[in-house]
Amino acid sequence: MRVGFIGLGTMGAAMARRLVDAGHEVAVHNRTREREAPLTAAGARAAAHPAAAARGASIVVVMVSDTPNVEQVVFGSDGVAEGIEDGALLVDMSTIAPEATRGFAERVAARGARWLDAPVSGGSEGAKNGTLSIMVGGEADDLERARPLLEVLGSTITHVGPTGSGQLAKAMNQVVIAGTYAAVAEGIVLGLKAGIDVDAALRALAGGAAGSWGLIHRGPNVVRNDYPLGFRVRLHRKDLGIALDAGRSLGVPLPVAALVEQWETGLIARGHGDEDVSAIARVVREQAGLDDPEA
Amino acid sequence: MRVGFIGLGTMGAAMARRLVDAGHEVAVHNRTREREAPLTAAGARAAAHPAAAARGASIVVVMVSDTPNVEQVVFGSDGVAEGIEDGALLVDMSTIAPEATRGFAERVAARGARWLDAPVSGGSEGAKNGTLSIMVGGEADDLERARPLLEVLGSTITHVGPTGSGQLAKAMNQVVIAGTYAAVAEGIVLGLKAGIDVDAALRALAGGAAGSWGLIHRGPNVVRNDYPLGFRVRLHRKDLGIALDAGRSLGVPLPVAALVEQWETGLIARGHGDEDVSAIARVVREQAGLDDPEA
Numbered sequence: 341m342r343v344g345f346i347g348l349g350t351m352g353a354a355m356a357r358r359l360v361d362a363g364h365e366v367a368v369h370n371r372t373r374e375r376e377a378p379l380t381a382a383g384a385r386a387a388a389h390p391a392a393a394a395r396g397a398s399i400v401v402v403m404v405s406d407t408p409n410v411e412q413v414v415f416g417s418d419g420v421a422e423g424i425e426d427g428a429l430l431v432d433m434s435t436i437a438p439e440a441t442r443g444f445a446e447r448v449a450a451r452g453a454r455w456l457d458a459p460v461s462g463g464s465e466g467a468k469n470g471t472l473s474i475m476v477g478g479e480a481d482d483l484e485r486a487r488p489l490l491e492v493l494g495s496t497i498t499h500v501g502p503t504g505s506g507q508l509a510k511a512m513n514q515v516v517i518a519g520t521y522a523a524v525a526e527g528i529v530l531g532l533k534a535g536i537d538v539d540a541a542l543r544a545l546a547g548g549a550a551g552s553w554g555l556i557h558r559g560p561n562v563v564r565n566d567y568p569l570g571f572r573v574r575l576h577r578k579d580l581g582i583a584l585d586a587g588r589s590l591g592v593p594l595p596v597a598a599l600v601e602q603w604e605t606g607l608i609a610r611g612h613g614d615e616d617v618s619a620i621a622r623v624v625r626e627q628a629g630l631d632d633p634e635a
Numbered sequence: 636m637r638v639g640f641i642g643l644g645t646m647g648a649a650m651a652r653r654l655v656d657a658g659h660e661v662a663v664h665n666r667t668r669e670r671e672a673p674l675t676a677a678g679a680r681a682a683a684h685p686a687a688a689a690r691g692a693s694i695v696v697v698m699v700s701d702t703p704n705v706e707q708v709v710f711g712s713d714g715v716a717e718g719i720e721d722g723a724l725l726v727d728m729s730t731i732a733p734e735a736t737r738g739f740a741e742r743v744a745a746r747g748a749r750w751l752d753a754p755v756s757g758g759s760e761g762a763k764n765g766t767l768s769i770m771v772g773g774e775a776d777d778l779e780r781a782r783p784l785l786e787v788l789g790s791t792i793t794h795v796g797p798t799g800s801g802q803l804a805k806a807m808n809q810v811v812i813a814g815t816y817a818a819v820a821e822g823i824v825l826g827l828k829a830g831i832d833v834d835a836a837l838r839a840l841a842g843g844a845a846g847s848w849g850l851i852h853r854g855p856n857v858v859r860n861d862y863p864l865g866f867r868v869r870l871h872r873k874d875l876g877i878a879l880d881a882g883r884s885l886g887v888p889l890p891v892a893a894l895v896e897q898w899e900t901g902l903i904a905r906g907h908g909d910e911d912v913s914a915i916a917r918v919v920r921e922q923a924g925l926d927d928p929e930a
Contacts, residue, residue: 438829461843475839477831498839501831508829509836512822516845519818519891526889527811530878533885534733534803536772536796541804544770544793548756549866550811552847571844583825590828592923594821596814596891628887 341365341489344393344400345384346413346420347434348375351460352403354467355433355493359401360384362492369393390414391423399429399489406578407436414444426452431486433474433493435459437582438504438511439589441477445503454482455503459510460494463571471495475513477505511583517617518580518600520554525621528562529628538563558618565625570616577604577613636660636784639688639695640679641708641715642729643670646755647698649762650728650788654696655679657787664688685709686718694724694784701873702731709739721747726781728769728788730754732877733799733806734884736772740798749777750798754805755789758866766790770808772800806878812912813875813895815849820916823857824923833858853913860920865911872899872908 341364345356348370360366360383368379369387376386387393390413394400400420404410410432414420420430430448432441432455445455456478466472472494476483483490483499490497500509527550531538542559545551561567580601587594603623612619625631636659640651643665655661655677663674664682671681682688685708689695695715699705705727709715715725725743727736727750740750751773761767767789771778778785778794785792795804822845826833837854840846856862875896882889898918907914920926 461840461845463844473839473843475836496839496842498835499832500835500839505829505831508826508831509839512826512833512836513840513843513845515825516818516822516840516847516850519821520815520845520847522891523811523814523818526814526887526892527807530810530882530885530887530889531803531807533887534800534881536800536803537794538807540793540795541770541807544768544791544795544804545756545808545811547791548768548808549758549848549852550756550808550815552811552815552849553844554847555811557844586829587825590825590923592821592825592828593919594825595894596817597821599890624888628885 341399342397343489344387344397344420346390346393346400347403348379349403349405350464351467353379354464355403356384357382358470358492359489364489367393367397389418390420391418394420394423396425397428398425399431399486400424402430402432402434404434407440410434410436410444415447421448421451424448424451424453429454429456429482429485431456431458433458433460435510435579435582436507438507438586441504441507454479456482456486457504457506458490459506461510461513474498475500475506475509477501477507478503508586510579511586514576514579515583515594515597517554517576519596520552521558521618521620522596522600524552524555524559525562525624528559529621529624529630532563532630533628554618558616561616561618562621565622565631567615567619570618572614573604573607573617573619574613576617577601577608580604636694637692638662638784639682639692639715641685641688641695642698643674644698644700645759646762648674649759650698651679652677653765653787654784659784662688662692684713685715686713689715689718689723691720692723693720694726694781695719697725697727697729699729702735705729705731705739710742716743716746719743719746719748724749724751724777724780726751726753728753728755730805730874730877731802733802733881736799736802749774751777751781752799752801753785754801756805756808769793770795770801770804772796772802773798803881805874806881809871809874810878810889810892812849812871814891815847816853816913816915817891817895819847819850819854820857820919823854824916824919824925827858827925828923849913853911856911856913857916860917860926862910862914865913867909868899868902868912868914869908871912872896872903875899
C-alpha cells in the first residue's frame, strides 16, 4: 500500500519503521528533516513537506504531538490537505482534542478525503513491537480500509464510535491513569511513612481489588523515588488538559484528574517533566515530609 | 489444634467453618448467639462468652467489625483476656486502627499472651474458598505458629512487619482501592457523557497502563449504574476512616482518599451504604448530570 507518514518522534519513527519493514511503500516527512534519514536508509522515501508525503498515497498517517501541530501539518502551507488524493484516508494517530478532531474531519471531507482518529496507548515499547492499543473513531468501513496497516502497528484495534470517539477513549485512558497512579502513590507513601515492609505489602495487594498495572509496574518507582521512562509527565499533563477540556465542554467534573493535573504542573515547573508519570508520587512523598522538595 | 473463634459475621462464619472442616477443635462465640448454631451443627463447640472460647485454646481468632468491638471482646467483661492461656496467641483478623492494635498487643502481653494483627482482603468469596490475602503484623515466630491455621483461610500470607503493620497494609489496600475506583468512575463517566462505546473502550483500556482489577471487575457496574455486592460502601468508609486517622498521626495527607471518604459519607446518608464500594461512581455520574440524585 502507498502510505504517507508525517511525524517521526519516538513513537512515529518506530511505527513508520514497522510499516516499511512490512513491505509498504512509505513516504515520510518530519519537521526536523534529519529524523527522516534512518527511515530512508530502511527503504522509505523522504518527502519535502506533508503535501508531498500525501501525494499518491491511499492512506496518510499523522503522528505529531498536539492539536495545533495536527492543524499545521494538515491545513498549513504545503500541508497534507494540499496533496491528499481524492478518496484517500487520513489516519490521525496523535492524541489531540476530540472537538477539534470533528472540525478537522469536516474540513478534510470538504476536499474529498476521509478521516479516522486513532490515538494509541502502549508507549515506545508498543510502537517498536507492534503491540499498541489503537482506539478508533470514524466510519466502520474506513476502519476496514485502514485495518491491514493498523494491524502492523497494534495488537488491539478497537472501534469506539464516530469521529472523535477514539480521542475520547484516549482521554478516558489518561483520566484513569491519573487517578490510579495517585491511588498507588497515596497507599505506598502511607506504608513508607509507617515503616512497614512496603515491597511485601505491594505483593499482598497486587492480586486483589487494589491491584492495577500501575501498582505492579510503577509501585516500585514510588518506593525507590526514581521514575525512569515510561511515559513523560509533560505528555500526560498535555493529555489530561485535553481530557479536562472535554469534561468542561461535556459537563463532566473530574476532581481527581484535575488534582493530578495540578501536581503535574508543579512537577514540570520544578524540572521533573521528563520523568515517568508515576513521578506524581513525588508530590505525595514531599507533602508527607519523606523528601526535601528542593533536593 | 484447639482454637477459639470470636465473631461470626459473614466473613467470620465462613472462616470458622473452614477451620472446623479442616479438623481443628473450634470453640465459637458470637454476640448474637443464634449465629453459632450453623457452626455447632458442623462440629464446633459453642462458648457462652469470649473468655470461654479462649480457655484451653492455643490460638484465639478475633473477627469483629471495628476497633471498639475488638476492645470489648478482648478486654471487656468475660473477654478473651480473662480466659486466654499463658503463652497462647491472639490473632486479630478484624480491620482496626494500627495504633490501637499496638496498645492491645501490649495489654495482652502483660497477661502472658501474644498478638498478631492479620486483617484480610478478598471478601466473602475469599473467606468461603480459603483464598483470602492475609496481611500480618507481629513477630515472625508467632506467625509461624499461626501459619497452619492461616493457610486454611488464605492463599497469600504476607508478613509486613512488627505489630500494627498488618493493619497498616490493609489501610494501604483501602486507600489504593479508593483512588483506583474513583479513577475508573471519572474515566467511564467522561466516555458515557460523550456517547462513545464505553464497553469497547474499557476492553481497549483493560490491558494497558490504565488497567486494574477495579476497571475490569467493577467498570461494568459504573456503566450500568448498578452496584451489587462486593464490598459495602459503609465498611469501606469505616476502613478509610482508619487509614485517614493513620495518615493524620503519621503526617501523610491523602487528598484523593479523603475526597472519596466524603463521597461515601453522602452515599451512606442517601441510603447507598449497603451497595458495593464501586457505587462511589454514583457521585461522579450525578455531578455530570447523568442521573437524578433524588431518583
